[in-house]
Amino acid sequence: RKEVEQDPGPFNVPEGATVAFNCTYSNSASQSFFWYRQDCRKEPKLLMSVYSSGNEDGRFTAQLNRASQYISLLIRDSKLSDSATYLCAVFGSGNTGKLIFGQGTTLQVKP
Amino acid sequence: NAGVTQTPKFQVLKTGQSMTLQCAQDMNHNSMYWYRQDPGMGLRLIYYSASEGTTDKGEVPNGYNVSRLNKREFSLRLESAAPSQTSVYFCASSEVGTGVDEQFFGPGTRLTVL
Numbered sequence A: 001r002k003e004v005e006q007d008p009g010p011f012n013v014p015e016g017a018t019v020a021f022n023c024t025y026s027n028s029a030s031q032s033f034f035w036y037r038q039d040c041r042k043e044p045k046l047l048m049s050v051y052s053s054g055n056e057d058g059r060f061t062a063q064l065n066r067a068s069q070y071i072s073l074l075i076r077d078s079k080l081s082d083s084a085t086y087l088c089a090v091f092g093s094g095n096t097g098k099l100i101f102g103q104g105t106t107l108q109v110k111p
Numbered sequence B: 001n002a003g004v005t006q007t008p009k010f011q012v013l014k015t016g017q018s019m020t021l022q023c024a025q026d027m028n029h030n031s032m033y034w035y036r037q038d039p040g041m042g043l044r045l046i047y048y049s050a051s052e053g054t055t056d057k058g059e060v061p062n063g064y065n066v067s068r069l070n071k072r073e074f075s076l077r078l079e080s081a082a083p084s085q086t087s088v089y090f091c092a093s094s095e096v097g098t099g100v101d102e103q104f105f106g107p108g109t110r111l112t113v114l
Helices: none
Strands: A004-007 A011-014 A019-025 A035-039 A045-050 A056-059 A060-065 A070-075 A084-091 A099-101 A105-110 B004-007 B010-013 B017-024 B030-040 B042-049 B064-068 B074-078 B086-094 B109-113
Touching: A011 A019, A019 A084, A019 A105, A035 A060, A035 A070, A045 A070, A045 B010, A070 A084, A099 A105, A105 B030, B004 B086, B010 B086, B017 B030, B017 B086, B030 B064, B030 B074, B042 B064, B042 B074, B074 B086
Parallel strands: A011 A105, B010 B109
Antiparallel strands: A004 A019, A019 A070, A035 A045, A035 A084, A056 A060, A060 A070, A084 A099, A084 A105, B004 B017, B017 B074, B030 B042, B030 B086, B064 B074, B086 B109
């Protein structure tokens, strides 16, 4: 089993839709979790950090479920500009800052 | 403030050739990382450097070497390139231990090995 797993999609949704992605992790001791956004042929950029019970930033909400070992990303009122690949990442062991990434979930928002 | 810069942006090599990918950051971060990204595989850590003068293997280190030249620069070397090393390579940096855990990525190097 991979340490961090995501459904690669693609998720095709109409503008204005609400869409949610999940990401499962295998290390129950993991403390820090992140969602990165990656546009086509560009570098990943941090979208949100998920440290405890989750957080919200505008149309984006990230949740952590420790019991089931997954994090989720909810996007409300999808925009065309939300089309991208969303990568979840989990801190690896030790205090080295190493991140373990999922394979990414592709979102395509259509008019 | 350029953030993380990488050179070159594109490179084509023949099997067996060597090359060095350069990475520099101007954010005074202590930690730096090299990843490769292949279709359907996400980002996989090749090597990382927790601080100047230290380096350590990541998930896929075989066929690569690294040098943390100083706090700013972290280079990745392919001694004898193989077609399996065709990939997009990203360098990243972060300041570990301060509570600000974000990794900042460079624009990537697209490498093709023929």
